[in-house]
Amino acid sequence: MSRGAEAAERRSAVPFWRDERVLKLLGQILFITLVILVAAWMLSNYRKRGLTFSFGFLDEEASFDLAEGLPFSPTDSYARAFLIGVVNTLRVAGLGIVFATLLGLIAGIARLSGNWLVNRIASVYIEIIRNTPLLVQLFFLYFAVILNLPGLQEAIMLSGPIYLSNRGFAFPALRPTSSFGSWWPFLVAALIGALVLLILRRRTVPSTGRPAFNLLWVGVPLIAFPAIGWQFMRGQPLILDPPELVTMSGGVMRIEGGTIFSPEFMALLLGLVIYTGAFIAEVVRAGIQAVDKGQTEAARAQGFTQGQILRLIVLPQALRVIIPPLISQYLNLTKNSSLALGIGFLDLYAVSSTMLNQSGRVVEVFLMIMASYLSMSLTISMIMNIVNRRIQIVER
Amino acid sequence: MRSKLYILLASMLVLILIMTACAPAAETEEPVAPGGRLQLIKDRGKLICGVNQELPGFGFINPDGEFEGFDVDFCKALAAAIFGDATKVEYRPLVAAERLPALQTGEIDVLIRNTTWTLTRDTANELDWAAVNFYDGQGMMVRVDSGWETLDDMAGATICTTTGTTTEMNLSDAFRALNVEFTPLLFESTQDTNTAYETGRCDGETSDKSQLAALRSAMANPEDHVILDVTMSKEPLGPLTAHGDNQWNDVVRWVTWGMMEAEETGVNSQNVDEMFNSNNPTIRRLLGVEGEMGASLGLPNDFMVNVLKQVGNYEEVYMRHLGPEGINIPRGPNLLWSEGGLLYPMAWR
Numbered sequence: 001m002s003r004g005a006e007a008a009e010r011r012s013a014v015p016f017w018r019d020e021r022v023l024k025l026l027g028q029i030l031f032i033t034l035v036i037l038v039a040a041w042m043l044s045n046y047r048k049r050g051l052t053f054s055f056g057f058l059d060e061e062a063s064f065d066l067a068e069g070l071p072f073s074p075t076d077s078y079a080r081a082f083l084i085g086v087v088n089t090l091r092v093a094g095l096g097i098v099f100a101t102l103l104g105l106i107a108g109i110a111r112l113s114g115n116w117l118v119n120r121i122a123s124v125y126i127e128i129i130r131n132t133p134l135l136v137q138l139f140f141l142y143f144a145v146i147l148n149l150p151g152l153q154e155a156i157m158l159s160g161p162i163y164l165s166n167r168g169f170a171f172p173a174l175r176p177t178s179s180f181g182s183w184w185p186f187l188v189a190a191l192i193g194a195l196v197l198l199i200l201r202r203r204t205v206p207s208t209g210r211p212a213f214n215l216l217w218v219g220v221p222l223i224a225f226p227a228i229g230w231q232f233m234r235g236q237p238l239i240l241d242p243p244e245l246v247t248m249s250g251g252v253m254r255i256e257g258g259t260i261f262s263p264e265f266m267a268l269l270l271g272l273v274i275y276t277g278a279f280i281a282e283v284v285r286a287g288i289q290a291v292d293k294g295q296t297e298a299a300r301a302q303g304f305t306q307g308q309i310l311r312l313i314v315l316p317q318a319l320r321v322i323i324p325p326l327i328s329q330y331l332n333l334t335k336n337s338s339l340a341l342g343i344g345f346l347d348l349y350a351v352s353s354t355m356l357n358q359s360g361r362v363v364e365v366f367l368m369i370m371a372s373y374l375s376m377s378l379t380i381s382m383i384m385n386i387v388n389r390r391i392q393i394v395e396r
Numbered sequence: 397m398r399s400k401l402y403i404l405l406a407s408m409l410v411l412i413l414i415m416t417a418c419a420p421a422a423e424t425e426e427p428v429a430p431g432g433r434l435q436l437i438k439d440r441g442k443l444i445c446g447v448n449q450e451l452p453g454f455g456f457i458n459p460d461g462e463f464e465g466f467d468v469d470f471c472k473a474l475a476a477a478i479f480g481d482a483t484k485v486e487y488r489p490l491v492a493a494e495r496l497p498a499l500q501t502g503e504i505d506v507l508i509r510n511t512t513w514t515l516t517r518d519t520a521n522e523l524d525w526a527a528v529n530f531y532d533g534q535g536m537m538v539r540v541d542s543g544w545e546t547l548d549d550m551a552g553a554t555i556c557t558t559t560g561t562t563t564e565m566n567l568s569d570a571f572r573a574l575n576v577e578f579t580p581l582l583f584e585s586t587q588d589t590n591t592a593y594e595t596g597r598c599d600g601e602t603s604d605k606s607q608l609a610a611l612r613s614a615m616a617n618p619e620d621h622v623i624l625d626v627t628m629s630k631e632p633l634g635p636l637t638a639h640g641d642n643q644w645n646d647v648v649r650w651v652t653w654g655m656m657e658a659e660e661t662g663v664n665s666q667n668v669d670e671m672f673n674s675n676n677p678t679i680r681r682l683l684g685v686e687g688e689m690g691a692s693l694g695l696p697n698d699f700m701v702n703v704l705k706q707v708g709n710y711e712e713v714y715m716r717h718l719g720p721e722g723i724n725i726p727r728g729p730n731l732l733w734s735e736g737g738l739l740y741p742m743a744w745r
Contacts, residue, residue: 067579
């Protein structure tokens, strides 16, 4: 019997209300109907309360001040205020992801260490941090630790100068001067030079199977080009801007110049890094333990050192197990940054809560908040999925 | 496969058509249920009142775990007026940022949580203020040892305040007008703002003067802090309801004014029974002996009797919470108009 005839016979044999395909389709229609009905019901409620939907308020003058991140004045628009929130969130999430990964990697490896003390310290850190709420940790860090640092009058001063006080962490900043404009081509040349060397280095010498030259050579153009450029410049293209303590009227002091991490930023960054680091440590430990023991034993038999085994044999294989759960930790960190509201850091959510209060546009602002977090999360997922695909075993 | 997709698309199209046909119908629906909010409250058997829970004097939780304060007493007065029982209130503690949405969505019946009456809030947020029960002004608290006396002295200072309040904008306006630079620092809860100020994270704390006085009274060393003799803004505080239900708004308004009227005519919780025999027509109308004042509001005619017996008049409420035995704020503008203040209840007739 031909295939078509077979199908035709089955169709005639089963009535449509018991046909699996028809039922599946009906199920889908039912679901979509429900979704649309709920949406329409919410919309009609919204209209019943006489609320209107418009993003026009974004162009209006914000008339509040924001003092974290990009410059902002009360005459700027709501849209700019929102942008500042987004940038602040990206800043804390970006730095947080980098430092949390480093901390997690170290703590994860330390937890598997044969050294009793190192092992125990890592265990205590991971267990305490993983089993207490992040909000509590943030409040503790901010109100009990950072706000109890000495005031500016008695600020802890390190050479540099670096100041640590309850007004923030201030350190010298590198600032471009007017001659930076003619200097930056040298920076580009340095990067291109380094890139060319990196590509050349991938061609291994056939007889030894090793790269043609040491990795350190890549550093040569990176240093040489900017240095040559610096010689030809009139004046310095970059200057060091150290923070300075200034006394105002009433003997009250403030910091001017330099780069200042506000206490709120420090508390949030530290809190997120410590918290997420503990989870990443567990992910790393699980990844390492997933690598077959035979791999380590074989490497040791061939005379690899402990460090080499970890770096060349175990971690590259562990990475395949680590990356997928790592993505969700990165997403958690980004989303958890919205707890900033509690400790006065002006992240996306904190700025938005001011915006929705002053403008009364609750639904619009919340849609903007959700869209922002969603696009951040999807971007992180996308990047990490590409990384994940590249490190998987390629089967031919 | 293909035909399936078509069926799906077609059915969705039909549904969307039905929806769009329905949507305008929803729009023309009555904005408020018949009988309005007042009927809803009567049917429910209790009033849901949005209050503060961390501001001594105005709204806070006392050591017995009960809500107490100046604003809380106005909730009680409303319950006494509607049910004849001041305890029939469910309190919803709200932070500044969530109080207006709570009212807009109908989650609470009335918001009595030191909320400033502004044009934008009145219009854009779809709210209706009922009356002003406390005239306040925004002030600035600084440390005594700073020696500061005016805002001009505060150039470069870091100033803490609570987000989601008009305070935030007044602060910007005041310093912008003086062309003085400052750094604002915002917190979600008043308590956190105050902790940050007390630990020295900020050089100044700004809020309504009444609030600053209340916060200062609870500090470890109140004498180390001073409230500057500067008023940055007008802050008329009062109870408010959602937009569009005038009957319910009238009830809130006239109960509030009734308490002021009682002070003006000398009726209080102690002498209310004797006052039934008073010859003063205003008092007779206030207590429901004459006229149909209560009925026209949808309340019993003697509603103010319950309010006065169970809660008291404006003066009694003020003295109980904000007087010398409470957090001690001089009455100032919150005296009756006849005594040089701003309280002026409309005519009770």
